Amino acid sequence: MSILIVFRLLSLLLFFVEGEVLFESIESKTVSGEPVFNKVQLIQEEKRDIWLMKQSHHGKNSKKWDQVSIVVDKSFTPFKASFHQLDSKGVETEYKTSCFRCHPGGPRIIREKNKLNLKNKLLITKWNLLIKSYGEVKNIENNPFKRKIPLIENSKLSKIKLDLVSCNNCHGEGKHRAALTKSQVLTIKHLVKTKQMPPWPFKLSSTERSKLNKFIYGF
Numbered sequence: 001m002s003i004l005i006v007f008r009l010l011s012l013l014l015f016f017v018e019g020e021v022l023f024e025s026i027e028s029k030t031v032s033g034e035p036v037f038n039k040v041q042l043i044q045e046e047k048r049d050i051w052l053m054k055q056s057h058h059g060k061n062s063k064k065w066d067q068v069s070i071v072v073d074k075s076f077t078p079f080k081a082s083f084h085q086l087d088s089k090g091v092e093t094e095y096k097t098s099c100f101r102c103h104p105g106g107p108r109i110i111r112e113k114n115k116l117n118l119k120n121k122l123l124i125t126k127w128n129l130l131i132k133s134y135g136e137v138k139n140i141e142n143n144p145f146k147r148k149i150p151l152i153e154n155s156k157l158s159k160i161k162l163d164l165v166s167c168n169n170c171h172g173e174g175k176h177r178a179a180l181t182k183s184q185v186l187t188i189k190h191l192v193k194t195k196q197m198p199p200w201p202f203k204l205s206s207t208e209r210s211k212l213n214k215f216i217y218g219f
């Protein structure tokens, strides 16, 4: 059985937990390095999974929360994802930043910094299994108006693919996750530095490590 189906079945076992989870992100920080708080919710329809996230750069008691969403269209193979930034009335507005920098293919696994209660832990486990079960997801453009900040900020960088066997076992066309490019250097750097990637038991050889460092740091 494909590992993606196993993820999907395990996620379904947790059908009884629902709701919204507030957490501090490990990866996302404000420009000055302060914590970023997220509140995530999932709305599931037959053909679409709608991921909604409210985000605060001013602490968890802030009155100002940005709203973003990722809509995963499951009627395609591979699935397709569109990215949305919403104003306080829920109307589509300018992206605050180019989503592609950190989202090469649809939703990302949630990695929370703070301790969660059991219900929220189960809910995030369920969501992360669901996100992994999507496999490769293709990002699609969502431009209801002419954007100043596009989904992909630098199309040149987005065409430079990470070419490392140890990563491309899982990342690339027809693989478990979307291909990685130079646009994602910060995310790649973060996940490799915190030893999340490559996942256990995969390891980088020393030649690959220096290739990866060259890709990330340019030397």
Ligand code: HEC
Pocket: 024, 025, 026, 027, 028, 038, 040, 051, 052, 053, 068, 069, 070, 083, 084, 085, 095, 096, 097, 098, 099, 100, 101, 102, 103, 106, 107, 108, 109, 110, 111, 112
């Ligand atoms: C600096 C990196 C970064 C950028 C840029 C970014 N995101 Fe994310 N986003 C993340 C990470 C990491 C997560 C997973 C939650 C966590 O661990 O913080 C996430 C989670 C989300 C989620 C919740 C569902 C999921 O993927 O887990 C939504 C919705 C979302 N982002 C939308 C957007 C949109 C829309 C944009 C562009 C306007 C965007 N993001 C730009 C890093 C980023």
Ligand code: HEC
Pocket: 102, 103, 104, 105, 107, 108, 109, 132, 164, 166, 167, 168, 169, 170, 171, 176, 177, 178, 180, 184, 187, 188, 191, 192, 196, 197, 198, 199, 202, 204, 212
């Ligand atoms: C065994 C399969 C596997 C290997 C090998 C692997 N990854 Fe991943 N990677 C995943 C999965 C599954 C995710 C999504 C879940 C997660 O974030 O843990 C992911 C997520 C990521 C992400 C976040 C973007 C995304 O698609 O969610 C980056 C960046 C990343 N990996 C980098 C790397 C790098 C760099 C290497 C090689 C050094 C690597 N990975 C090797 C399976 C793999």
